[in-house]
Amino acid sequence: MDREVKALIFDLDNTLIDTSRAGALAIRKVINTPPVVSTSELLKTELGLDDDTISSICDKFKQKLFRECFDPAAGRSIHDVRVGHWEESLRETVGSVPTPSLAAQCYFMWKNSRLEVLSLSPQIRDLLKQLRSRYKLLLLTNGEAQTQREKVQTAKCAEFFDAIVVGGEHAEQKPFLSIFTLCFNMLGVEAQDCVMVGDSLDTDIQGGFNAGVQATVWISSTGATVPEGSVKPDYTVQTVLELPHVLEQLK
Incomplete structure (x- = not known):
């Protein structure tokens, strides 16, 4: 030219x-990171769930993240929206969220795990x-x-x-x-x-x-x-x- x-x-x-890979690694870390308290351990402790059910919750979260439409004018932060994804995934799978902080703990563990591998x-x-x-x-x-x-x-x-x-x-x-x-x-x-x-x-x-x-x-x-x-x-x-x-x- x-x-x-x-x-x-x-x-x-x-x-x-490689954001896609980081997201997948974060989900796996969330499920499989003993002895550090992981989302898997949180869910097992709070709800007594088996691994298949926990994987189902995480899969639902991934699907909601993929379909996410964020509108800052709606008055909710991105953190609020994504905590909401975890709340919905829990309710859809097990019918309830036993403590208000559980979905937030899941979200921030996922978020921090993802950021750790982004480079x-x-x-x-x-x-x-x-x-x-x-x-x-x-x-x-x-x-x-x-x-x-x-x-x-x-x-x-x-x-x-x-x-x-x-x-x-x-x-x-x-x-x-x-x-x-x-x-x-x-x-x-x-x-x-x-x-x-x-x-x-x-x-x-x-x-x-x-x-x-x-x-x-x-x-x-x-x-x-x-x-x-x-x-x-x-x-x-x-x-x-x-x-x-x-x-x-x-x-």
Whole structure:
């Protein structure tokens, strides 16, 4: 291409950090972490439940998390909403929540376990250092502000980026043009100077397309192909570590 790439915009979850794996590990830790008091031990102590029933409660929580729609205007914090997921999962499985604090204990144990395993791998840290010597880098992540800021802080992302934008802190998130325009302005570049990198076709790739970036790079960790009718990324890779090969093609 004739136009030089000046900036790279990265998604966070399942692009730079393996959030899906962290969530799964947190659930397993919640169930299987003796002798430290775990959610499994809490539920066994409070309700006398067997392992299959506890696994069912955790599965229900995961399903509610996956379907979650958080609206800060509703007056509930993200913590309240997710404690509510545990309360509902308990009621649906065993019919009651015996103590008001039990669901909150389950939630904070899950949350803290997940944060413990969220990190940038050494290979990705090295990649970002290498890229930042040549390009401006911006982290653009959708999601509830406090939750995403906690991930950013835990993964120690700040040192690798010229700017960090959390969608939940703005009126619109990816794939809307307004948040991409904000990013371009923060970096002092135009859309055609940028490459968008992310794992979501609906938000990252569609957003980059809407904004008119020079190229979009889809992270398809499973090697899946683009579904029929979906927006088409310019490049598809299985890991962000393949990005330098894409950038070579854009020169």
